[in-house]
Amino acid sequence: MEQSTVPQPAIDRVGPWLIILAVLAGILALTWDFLVSVLTVLFDPVFLSGFALTMLQAAVASTVGGGIGVGIAELALKSKRCTQSTIRFLRLGMWLPFFVAWAAPIWWIRWGEVLQAPLWAERILRVVIAISPNVIFAGCYYHLSARYILQLNQRSALSVIASSILLQAVLFSFLAQVFLYRDGWQWFPYPGHAWMARPVATILLVGGFLLLLQRITGNDFEKTAEMTSIATVRQLRDSNWITFLAAGILWFLCFAFWDRFYVFLRDFFAIAPFGW
Amino acid sequence: MIRASYRLLTTGSMIANMESTLWHDVAVSAQEITEGLLVSGVLAFIAVRVLRAAAGLRLRVSWLFVFGNTLPIVVAIMLMPWLGVNHWLRAVIVGAVSFLPFAQSLWGLRDQAVVSRILLALDNALPYAFVGMLFGELWAATAGLGFFLVVARALGNRTEALATSLITLGLMLSVSFTLRFVIRRLCRSEIEKLAAVTEMH
Numbered sequence: 001m002e003q004s005t006v007p008q009p010a011i012d013r014v015g016p017w018l019i020i021l022a023v024l025a026g027i028l029a030l031t032w033d034f035l036v037s038v039l040t041v042l043f044d045p046v047f048l049s050g051f052a053l054t055m056l057q058a059a060v061a062s063t064v065g066g067g068i069g070v071g072i073a074e075l076a077l078k079s080k081r082c083t084q085s086t087i088r089f090l091r092l093g094m095w096l097p098f099f100v101a102w103a104a105p106i107w108w109i110r111w112g113e114v115l116q117a118p119l120w121a122e123r124i125l126r127v128v129i130a131i132s133p134n135v136i137f138a139g140c141y142y143h144l145s146a147r148y149i150l151q152l153n154q155r156s157a158l159s160v161i162a163s164s165i166l167l168q169a170v171l172f173s174f175l176a177q178v179f180l181y182r183d184g185w186q187w188f189p190y191p192g193h194a195w196m197a198r199p200v201a202t203i204l205l206v207g208g209f210l211l212l213l214q215r216i217t218g219n220d221f222e223k224t225a226e227m228t229s230i231a232t233v234r235q236l237r238d239s240n241w242i243t244f245l246a247a248g249i250l251w252f253l254c255f256a257f258w259d260r261f262y263v264f265l266r267d268f269f270a271i272a273p274f275g276w
Numbered sequence: 277m278i279r280a281s282y283r284l285l286t287t288g289s290m291i292a293n294m295e296s297t298l299w300h301d302v303a304v305s306a307q308e309i310t311e312g313l314l315v316s317g318v319l320a321f322i323a324v325r326v327l328r329a330a331a332g333l334r335l336r337v338s339w340l341f342v343f344g345n346t347l348p349i350v351v352a353i354m355l356m357p358w359l360g361v362n363h364w365l366r367a368v369i370v371g372a373v374s375f376l377p378f379a380q381s382l383w384g385l386r387d388q389a390v391v392s393r394i395l396l397a398l399d400n401a402l403p404y405a406f407v408g409m410l411f412g413e414l415w416a417a418t419a420g421l422g423f424f425l426v427v428a429r430a431l432g433n434r435t436e437a438l439a440t441s442l443i444t445l446g447l448m449l450s451v452s453f454t455l456r457f458v459i460r461r462l463c464r465s466e467i468e469k470l471a472a473v474t475e476m477h
Contacts, residue, residue, distance in 0.1 A: 170346055171344070225379075225381070236459065
């Protein structure tokens with residue numbers, strides 16, 4: 001076949017690009033004010049430090065709580081019965097500390113003034129203390145799921161457990177900011193001009209962080225979905241009356257612990273909703 | 277605390293102007309959770325359908341992971357001007373928080389029968405739906421378990437606040453227990469087959 005030697009007019013190639021550029025310019029002109037507001041928020045040192053503190057709180061809680069949780073899980077793995085019962089209990093039991101913390105959030109630490117801890121350390125500790133029990137339970141559950149139910153080796157399990165724990169910690173640390181008022185990261189919309197700028201900036205920052213986490217651990221949606229489903233199905237198959245009773249005992253022990261230490265916790269952490 | 281929980285459900289609260297029993301709040305929260313799970317279920321179904329259709333085009337689905345459970349909360353809050361401060365906003369918050377676990381279960385069990393898929397996905401998304409309900413009612417509500425909890429805490433009645441959280445947890449446990457019971461009754465053979473297949477892999 002003979003190829004055409006007639007050169008195409010340049011306008012044919014440039015034309016669509018000009019239209020796209022014109023549309024983009026139109027969108028940019030219409031949203032210019034909003035984009036400037038988002039950029040202003042993104043370069044606001046207070047907003048950025050709030051984000052950094054939130055992620056730091058999640059990272060510290062994941063390291064400390066996750067470490068303890070994995071340690072407990074390793075002990076539970078020594079007995080098959082114990083492992084099955086703990087998994088059955090933790091499936092919903094890992095949310096127990098969240099419900100307790102939600103009912104009694106920590107706004108300031110009573111001993112913070114006595115120790116004269118710097119403000120940033122107190123801000124981190126407040127959230128870390130509140131979410132750590134949850135992260136411990138979650139760490140224990142994810143470790144048992146990965147090692148016992150999914151039979152993953154130590155190396156493969158590590159990335160799965162780490163990303164699951166960190167995601168959970170980010171969620172709780174993020175929610176806890178609402179209770180910290182002016183000391184927390186104010187990611188929520190603000191009344192006034194361009195009040196959507198803060199949430200959009202939050203999506204960009206947290207989305208970037210989660211994308212980075214995904215790239216480092218290599219756990220994407222598909223992989224996590226497959227593992228969660230396999231774990232759910234195997235859990236259902238393995239559950240019996242013995243694990244049910246044992247999980248019931250663990251629930252009872254947790255409630256007893258809650259009842260016994262409630263007064264101590266209440267006195268240890270002062271709750272002052274309108275004190276600031 | 278157990279005594280306070282019993283009192284809240286039988287004779288009512290000791291907080292002034294909120295003396296009625298907690299059953300109305302339980303009903304409001306249950307309605308929001310149901311609506312929220314419906315929202316997340318529909319969205320998750322659409323997402324899984326699109327992803328299955330897009331699999332032929334070798335589109336990757338990993339970007340969904342970036343949403344996590346955290347970002348949908350922000351998106352839901354951003355819808356406030358359009359939805360208004362009503363139970364639909366709270367339902368959307370519940371749906372937003374529970375979307376990812378719902379979608380994960382639907383995707384992971386995509387070769388199973390629809391009933392077992394939905395029931396297992398509901399069971400996996402349930403705790404997140406409760407978290408969403410508590411957060412949504414903290415944000416904008418005039419009734420519900422989360423709202424009562426916030427009021428009790430703000431007025432310094434910590435025992436009733438903790439008792440309410442105990443009741444909320446009890447509600448979650450009973451719904452999950454019922455769901456699991458139904459799953460075992462309806463899909464026993466399917467679950468055993470699937471578990472055996474996954475073990476072979």
